[in-house]
Amino acid sequence: xxxxxxxxxxxxxxxxxxxxxxxxxxxxxxxxxxxxxxxxxxxxxxxxxxxxxxxxxxxxxxxxxxxxxxxxxxxxxxxxxxxxxxxxxxxxxxxxxxxxxxxxxxxxxxxxxxxxxxxxxxxxxxxxxxxxxxxxxxxxxxxxxxxxxxxxxxxxxxxxxxxxxxxxxxxxxxxxxxxxxxxxxxxxxxxxxxxxxxxxxxxxxxxxxxxxxxxxxxxxxxxxxxxxxxxxxxxxxxxxxxxxxxxxxxxxxxxxxxxxxxxxxxxxxxxxxxxxxxxxxxxxxxxxxxxxxxxxxxxxxxxxxxxxxxxxxxxxxxxxxxxxxxxxxxxxxxxxxxxxxxxxxxxxxxxxxxxxxxxxxxxxxxxxxxxxxxxxxxxxxxxxxxxxxxxxxxxxxxxxxxxxxxxxxxxxxxxxxxxxxxxxxxxxxxxxxxxxxxxxxxxxxxx
Amino acid sequence: xxxxxxxxxxxxxxxxxxxxxxxxxxxxxxxxxxxxxxxxxxxxxxxxxxxxxxxxxxxxxxxxxxxxxxxxxxxxxxxxxxxxxxxxxxxxxxxxxxxxxxxxxxxxxxxxxxxxxxxxxxxxxxxxxxxxxxxxxxxxxxxxxxxxxxxxxxxxxxxxxxxxxxxxxxxxxxxxxxxxxxxxxxxxxxxxxxxxxxxxxxxxxxxxxxxxxxxxxxxxxxxxxxxxxxxxxxxxxxxxxxxxxxxxxxxxxxxxxxxxxxxxxxxxxxxxxxxxxxxxxxxxxxxxxxxxxxxxxxxxxxxxxxxxxxxxxxxxxxxxxxxxxxxxxxxxxxxxxxxxxxxxxxxxxxxxxxxxxxxxxxxxxxxxxxxxxxxxxxxxxxxxxxxxxxxxxxxxxxxxxxxxxxxxxxxxxxxxxxxxxxxxxxxxxxxxxxxxxxxxxxxxxxx
Numbered sequence: 075x076x077x078x079x080x081x082x083x084x085x086x087x088x089x090x091x092x093x094x095x096x097x098x099x100x101x102x103x104x105x106x107x108x109x110x111x112x113x114x115x116x117x118x119x120x121x122x123x124x125x126x127x128x129x130x131x132x133x134x135x136x137x138x139x140x141x142x143x144x145x146x147x148x149x150x151x152x153x154x155x156x157x158x159x160x161x162x163x164x165x166x167x168x169x170x171x172x173x174x175x176x177x178x179x180x181x182x183x184x185x186x187x188x189x190x191x192x193x194x195x196x197x198x199x200x201x202x203x204x205x206x207x208x209x210x211x212x213x214x215x216x217x218x219x220x221x222x223x224x225x226x227x228x229x230x231x232x233x234x235x236x237x238x239x240x241x242x243x244x245x246x247x248x249x250x251x252x253x254x255x256x257x258x259x260x261x262x263x264x265x266x267x268x269x270x271x272x273x274x275x276x277x278x279x280x281x282x283x284x285x286x287x288x289x290x291x292x293x294x295x296x297x298x299x300x301x302x303x304x305x306x307x308x309x310x311x312x313x314x315x316x317x318x319x320x321x322x323x324x325x326x327x328x329x330x331x332x333x334x335x336x337x338x339x340x341x342x343x344x345x346x347x348x349x350x351x352x353x354x355x356x357x358x359x360x361x362x363x364x365x366x367x368x369x370x371x372x373x374x375x376x377x378x379x380x381x382x383x384x385x386x387x388x389x390x391x392x393x394x395x396x397x398x399x400x401x402x403x404x405x406x407x408x409x410x411x412x413x414x415x416x417x418x419x420x421x422x423x424x425x426x427x428x429x430x431x432x433x434x435x436x437x438x439x440x441x442x443x444x445x446x447x448x449x450x451x452x453x454x455x456x457x458x459x460x461x462x463x464x465x466x467x468x469x470x471x472x473x474x475x476x477x478x479x480x481x482x483x484x485x486x487x488x489x490x491x492x493x494x495x496x497x498x499x500x501x502x503x504x505x506x507x508x509x510x511x512x513x514x515x516x517x518x519x520x521x
Numbered sequence: 522x523x524x525x526x527x528x529x530x531x532x533x534x535x536x537x538x539x540x541x542x543x544x545x546x547x548x549x550x551x552x553x554x555x556x557x558x559x560x561x562x563x564x565x566x567x568x569x570x571x572x573x574x575x576x577x578x579x580x581x582x583x584x585x586x587x588x589x590x591x592x593x594x595x596x597x598x599x600x601x602x603x604x605x606x607x608x609x610x611x612x613x614x615x616x617x618x619x620x621x622x623x624x625x626x627x628x629x630x631x632x633x634x635x636x637x638x639x640x641x642x643x644x645x646x647x648x649x650x651x652x653x654x655x656x657x658x659x660x661x662x663x664x665x666x667x668x669x670x671x672x673x674x675x676x677x678x679x680x681x682x683x684x685x686x687x688x689x690x691x692x693x694x695x696x697x698x699x700x701x702x703x704x705x706x707x708x709x710x711x712x713x714x715x716x717x718x719x720x721x722x723x724x725x726x727x728x729x730x731x732x733x734x735x736x737x738x739x740x741x742x743x744x745x746x747x748x749x750x751x752x753x754x755x756x757x758x759x760x761x762x763x764x765x766x767x768x769x770x771x772x773x774x775x776x777x778x779x780x781x782x783x784x785x786x787x788x789x790x791x792x793x794x795x796x797x798x799x800x801x802x803x804x805x806x807x808x809x810x811x812x813x814x815x816x817x818x819x820x821x822x823x824x825x826x827x828x829x830x831x832x833x834x835x836x837x838x839x840x841x842x843x844x845x846x847x848x849x850x851x852x853x854x855x856x857x858x859x860x861x862x863x864x865x866x867x868x869x870x871x872x873x874x875x876x877x878x879x880x881x882x883x884x885x886x887x888x889x890x891x892x893x894x895x896x897x898x899x900x901x902x903x904x905x906x907x908x909x910x911x912x913x914x915x916x917x918x919x920x921x922x923x924x925x926x927x928x929x930x931x932x933x934x935x936x937x938x939x940x941x942x943x944x945x946x947x948x949x950x951x952x953x954x955x956x957x958x959x960x961x962x963x964x965x966x967x968x
Contacts, residue, residue: 170797202833208830213545239686352836364542375549382682383648384648
């Protein structure tokens with residue numbers, strides 16, 4: 075078969091006028107995007123540095139051959155449920171239900187690992203938690219008058235999704251125990267309402283938040299749900315790191331405490347399985363009353379929106395993650411015990427080495443401090459100088475250490491002297507070396 | 522490890538108030554979504570009917586065991602390019618470049634199959650062509666004053682994506698040869714401009730369009746590019762069906778004719794490989810001038826937006842499709858020769874059986890007609906009665922045949938007496954039986 079004809083090679087190309095960035099959507103001029111590009115590319119620019127920058131999981135537990143076994147386990151599971159060869163083939167290869175095909179396995183895993191009792195019908199499988207965020211924000215925020223409250227500092231994925239949809243966000247400062255301070259939420263919601271707008275939802279990462287590493291104490295969780303109910307706010311709980319507690323299972327998720335169906339829960343398999351599947355999910359068990367009082371689930375409404383973003387979450391990804399869940403008996407906490415222990419040991423190493431290099435009273439003299447997260451991937455260091463991209467470059471070039479400036483995570487400014495340290499992709503030895511280099515850098519900058 | 526504590530079982534649940542659909546985003550109240558839900562679910566509601574409804578590929582060519590071989594072929598390719606074990610693992614399992622990892626293979630395939638010479642840097646791998654549409658619409662349409670022109674009838678995915686982003690669309694009637702009539706495009710663009718708004722881009726499926734099945738003749742393609750350039754319109758070319766011509770390679774894509782970088786090209790592997798990978802791509806080789814005259818590629822700007830929709834296209838999907846491309850020597854036309862022959866034979870069967878059941882002059886007497894596409898999955902039948910969802914139900918229940926009402930594909934109304942017939946997922950025998958049932962239904966309705 076021949077390729078279609080091409081234009082004559084001798085034809086003079088017509089003049090080409092570049093598009094103007096100013097004529098494209100405003101979110102493309104957002105400095106947040108440049109910061110994210112910087113975050114994403116920084117590791118590749120300094121390949122030999124110890125990088126505390128990326129929030130990606132440690133990959134020593136990954137093995138390509140396992141993918142075959144996961145896939146086969148899922149296909150065998152389908153056959154075991156009575157699907158014939160053709161139906162198995164259809165599930166793997168074809169377009170499928172917009173809400174996904176492994177909701178039952180995810181629901182069983184949530185019951186086992188989080189004590190969450192959610193019907194599979196309330197789940198939508200998404201292309202990472204990011205797509206889930208986009209769908210939830212789009213569904214809930216109907217007009218320019220609807221406002222999303224976010225913690226500050228905040229994960230850039232949610233503020234970015236809001237920008238893409240032209241939605242307004244209002245930052246709420248993190249409380250002393252981590253998470254948005256409940257009383258500050260009340261004040262922010264009332265201020266939004268006083269300005270004639272509708273505070274619609276609150277985005278929160280209650281466990282080991284990106285970027286702060288902080289977690290909400292249980293009383294703060296209960297109080298947050300109370301004030302959200304009183305202020306008519308839905309709570310969007312994003313929980314990619316909850317598994318990686320140094321003392322697992324110590325605190326309930328907001329969704330586990332939710333008696334009023336006021337929490338929409340975003341989950342991810344990026345850290346508990348692997349990022350390359352890009353698999354996440356939304357639990358949206360809220361009822362929606364349509365014309366004539368007809369009730370649907372918010373999950374079904376999100377699926378309608380999903381048909382306009384990606385149509386389906388890849389069946390291939392669902393099959394491989396489904397196989398991982400089956401092989402783990404739908405208990406990811408147990409399956410992730412080695413990873414959890416690895417991250418916990420890394421975090422302890424980081425905090426111990428910081429303490430060793432900067433004991434009191436020198437730490438106070440330098441104006442240096444850091445938080446002490448109880449798990450997860452991140453900790454935050456406050457330094458006595460601007461921790462901006464230029465400082466990061468100096469640190470990488472002169473000391474072979476990379477980290478992430480915190481300022482881009484503050485929607486309304488702040489965090490200029492803070493930097494995020496991620497321990498998730500490093501070995502113990504790299505952390506020891508990295509903190510040593512970082513300590514030399516900090517002394518040089520502070521001196 | 523124990524699960525987190527759950528609330529006391531005896532606690533009385535608080536009253537739960539449903540959300541109001543009217544408080545959610547307006548696109549959720551769009552009847553188009555109900556029509557799409559109907560399209561997606563209809564096959565499952567009549568499992569024994571002959572279904573001319575779904576636009577999905579025939580799956581007789583799919584074999585689950587092949588997935589393993591595709592994946593291994595891609596991993597071997599990475600190793601052959603010098604990546605060590607760790608780098609191969611990182612590519613498959615981790616977060617990766619937002620633009621994707623197989624752009625080189627896709628570019629080679631486009632060169633081989635379409636005569637398209639595009640640099641890999643101008644490609645963004647997406648979660649189906651649908652995500653590509655969403656990104657392109659979001660980038661190009663900056664404000665509520667920007668208008669997207671679409672052919673009428675039009676694929677519902679693009680009008681849906683526009684609704685999700687609160688963008689305005691203006692329909693342009695298909696010309697006699699298929700595709701939007703170039704002179705009608707001029708008139709529509711001028712009318713939009715006269716109303717004080719900016720006609721920004723034109724969405725078109727030039728080959729075997731969904732839903733009309735029609736294709737643009739080459740002179741109409743050349744003329745469309747001329748008028749688009751004169752009116753300052755970018756052209757969004759969506760080409761999921763171009764491979765499946767009864768006489769392959771007879772017409773160039775708009776992108777192959779594009780000398781002014783005015784065409785953004787959307788591709789899909791859903792029909793040429795398989796839908797369950799959800800892999801598509803955008804070719805966006807337009808230059809974008811930013812602050813200080815700094816030039817970037819539109820593809821890089823789309824990738825920034827993609828970091829807010831799905832972050833990455835699954836590496837797993839890219840690896841499996843990458844393996845399929847490698848095993849086909851980056852020549853999907855040749856690899857798809859059996860599928861192409863199958864679809865062409867099915868289309869001939871459909872047209873032959875329609876002719877056999879409704880020869881002239883009876884056809885004219887009944888007020889019946891159909892188009893004669895030169896390839897692809899779809900043909901359109903005009904009937905002497907309302908071809909709505911109620912009629913479809915009657916046909917399914919009484920005659921065991923399913924099809925798709927055309928009216929939802931007309932953004933500004935129309936198509937009430939038209940129905941779409943898809944031949945892609947049927948056998949010859951099913952088509953013969955299906956047309957026989959359809960013929961009985963049409964005679965009953967017309968009588």
